[in-house]
Structure formats: structure tokens, C-alpha cells
Amino acid sequence: MADPKPASAPRFAPATLVLIAAALIAAVAVIVSIAHANGADRTPTTNAMAADAGQADAPGDDVHNFVGQLRERVRRNPEDDDGWYQLGLAYRQIGQYEEAEQAFRRAMQLRPNNADYVAFLGETVLLRGGATPPPEAEQLFRRALQAQPGHPQARYYLATLRDFRGDHRGALDDLIALLRDAPDGAAWYSQVRDAATSIAERNHIDIADRLPPPRESPGSVATAAIPGPTQEQMQQATSIPPSQQDQMVRGMVDRLAERLRQNPRDADGWIRLMRSRMVLNDAPAARQAFTSGMTAFNGDAATQQRLRDAARQLGVPTN
Structure with missing residues (x-):
């Protein structure tokens, strides 16, 4: 997280957005994960040999091809809310946040009470907002919580915004509560815990006796740190x-x-x-x-x- 700024001129650092809502990532994550397993983790020597043989994999091509297929899907059926949502995820994956926002917004228009659609739109609005969080982002996160009480993505970002406004202790309360409510195997647990630790250290707040203990990452010792679809x-x-x-x-x-x-x-x-x-x-x-x-x-x-x-x-x- 970025260093704190004077209260008169707070800034919202993109690095604060450590939660990637791994538990909510959909099909595009499958494509990226398997594509990575096919080629992104090779040594330079192996990559060069594959390229010489005309067999080098291009993980990014899979995602861009997926974007094209999704665009065709929603062109054929503009009322396909899930298609728009998947398209937003795909655009988000390749860093096209303006297009992602448009896709999530369309998905939300079609199904206004889907908490995931609303939360991902809020996240994208936040990512595009620059140094100062747009008011709409917080409104969207609160709307997501109304649609699905306890929605972890919305709870995380609301805590982050609370920290941005200077209520560091309140933000820590919210993050610790989120950790305590985390189900077994929650993919975002360690990221939320890291965020709480960072806020506490940056603001000299002792949470040692309140912070839930670390959890082993989803998976096992044998398979941890090995990329691939979950x-x-x-x-x-x-x-x-x-x-x-x-x-x-x-x-x-x-x-x-x-x-x-x-x-x-x-x-x-x-x-x-x-x-x-x-x-x-x-x-x-x-x-x-x-x-x-x-x-x-x-x-x-x-x-x-x-x-x-x-x-x-x-x-x-x-x-």
C-alpha cells in the first residue's frame, strides 16, 4: 500500500486494491491458468526451442480469442446478462477497464440484483477512478451488499474506502470481521489478511491479538505454487x-x-x-x-x- 497522504489531500493508490476476488473469477481464469501451464512458465531455452519448432504457445491469444467469442455471443443475444458479465471479466483480465465497465454495466442493467455484477462494476469504476475514488463505487458496493449480505468483495472494498478516508481502525475492524467470516478454503483470505497487516503497520496500530492466524492456501503442500485451474x-x-x-x-x-x-x-x-x-x-x-x-x-x-x-x-x- 502507498504511504499515507496528508488528510487535506488524500490519494487512493491502485496498490491498495490487493483483493482480486479470486473466489468470483469465472471462465477467463480457466483459460489463463491452463494457457500459463502450457507455456508461460517455461524456461527461456525451452521457449526458444518451441518457437524454432513453430510450437510456441501464446497465452494472451487465448484470452483475446475468448473476448472475440464473447463479443459475438452478446451480439447474437444482447439480453444475455451472463455473456456480458463474462465479457467484462475477459476485458478486465487484459486491462481494458473502460470496455470492462461497459460490459459489467450492461450485465447489471439486465439483472440488477446480481451482487457479482454490481460488485465487479464497482471495482472497475474504482480502478478507473484514479487518485480519488468516484462516489459511484461505494454506492455500488453497498448495493451489492443489499443484494447479497456478506458479499466478500463488496465488504473488502468498503473497508478499503474507509481506510482511504482516514478511519484506519474502522477499516481494520471490517477486515478482521471479514477474515473471521471467511469460509474454509477462501481464496482471498491471505490477501485480506495482508491488507489488514499493511494498514495496521502503516498506522502503528497493534492488532496482533485480534488478527486471525494465517491459513494454508487452497490446495495442498504437493500442489501449492503450481499454476493451473482450480x-x-x-x-x-x-x-x-x-x-x-x-x-x-x-x-x-x-x-x-x-x-x-x-x-x-x-x-x-x-x-x-x-x-x-x-x-x-x-x-x-x-x-x-x-x-x-x-x-x-x-x-x-x-x-x-x-x-x-x-x-x-x-x-x-x-x-
Whole structure:
């Protein structure tokens, strides 16, 4: 977070927006996650080799293609509120906030009581507002809470705005309450906790005896820090027409599998593939990924044990 400014001239720093509402991100996150697994985490050498072979992946292309498909979807059916919402998420992902705002606003017009539509519009208005938060942003967050009491995204941003106005203790009260209400596995928990810690440190407020303890990130030790689609993200992709979902999601998982066939000495990749296959309810394919990974690391007991641990935690049948 930015350093505090004089009360007479407060400024709202974009860095304050640490909550990315991970629990609410929909299908576009699936595409970015799997595309990242297919290519964004390669070493420069591997990327160069793939480019020479004409096989380099371009994660950004997947998102831009998705934007094009969504634009066609809402062109064909301008009353498709979910299509407008998905389009807003996609524009937001590539940093086109003006277009994202227009899409979220249209979604909200079509379904005024959908808290997610309202909250994401509020966030986008806030992001576009510059140094001073537009009054409409707070109005939208309060409207989201009316539509869905307890909405975490709206609660977070209202606390952030309270901190901006100088009510640091009130903001901390709100953030701590949000942490205490967080369900198990809330993807935003650590980000909200970091925000509370930052506000407390910046304003010399002791919250050590009030701050809920850290939680392990969703997932497990074996799969933490490995990019890839989560169960929630894949489930939220159900709003995409089945044919498009198969083409984009399954196609990218299959490309990951092909890359592993060509370069099998990639433990993280095998774990990604196991996880993706299980999320797609394809246990036999997940088991095949486990078997292939174990074969690739024959003689490497430590890595094989890691694959076993990951398979167990992901529920992959290994017998």
C-alpha cells in the first residue's frame, strides 16, 4: 500500500486494491491458468526451442480469442446478462477497464440484483477512478451488499474506502470481521489478511491479538505454487456453451499432455495434468498421467514420492 497522504489531500493508490476476488473469477481464469501451464512458465531455452519448432504457445491469444467469442455471443443475444458479465471479466483480465465497465454495466442493467455484477462494476469504476475514488463505487458496493449480505468483495472494498478516508481502525475492524467470516478454503483470505497487516503497520496500530492466524492456501503442500485451474474455476466455466468449453478447456489440457509427452521430466507439469484431469472428472486420464509421471522419474525416489503425495491429495486412483 502507498504511504499515507496528508488528510487535506488524500490519494487512493491502485496498490491498495490487493483483493482480486479470486473466489468470483469465472471462465477467463480457466483459460489463463491452463494457457500459463502450457507455456508461460517455461524456461527461456525451452521457449526458444518451441518457437524454432513453430510450437510456441501464446497465452494472451487465448484470452483475446475468448473476448472475440464473447463479443459475438452478446451480439447474437444482447439480453444475455451472463455473456456480458463474462465479457467484462475477459476485458478486465487484459486491462481494458473502460470496455470492462461497459460490459459489467450492461450485465447489471439486465439483472440488477446480481451482487457479482454490481460488485465487479464497482471495482472497475474504482480502478478507473484514479487518485480519488468516484462516489459511484461505494454506492455500488453497498448495493451489492443489499443484494447479497456478506458479499466478500463488496465488504473488502468498503473497508478499503474507509481506510482511504482516514478511519484506519474502522477499516481494520471490517477486515478482521471479514477474515473471521471467511469460509474454509477462501481464496482471498491471505490477501485480506495482508491488507489488514499493511494498514495496521502503516498506522502503528497493534492488532496482533485480534488478527486471525494465517491459513494454508487452497490446495495442498504437493500442489501449492503450481499454476493451473482450480476446482472452483473449472466449475464456474459451466456458463460457456459446452462446445466452446470443450474446445478451449479440454484442448488446452490436451496440449499440456502433449508437451509432457515430448518433455516428460517435468514433475510440476504431471501434477498440473493430474489436477486438470480430475477437475474434468476424467479419473482414468488422471491415473494415466500419474503412471506416465512415475515412469518418467524412474529411479528418482524423491520425485516419485512427490507424485504419489500429489495423487493422493488430488484423489487420483493409482491402483
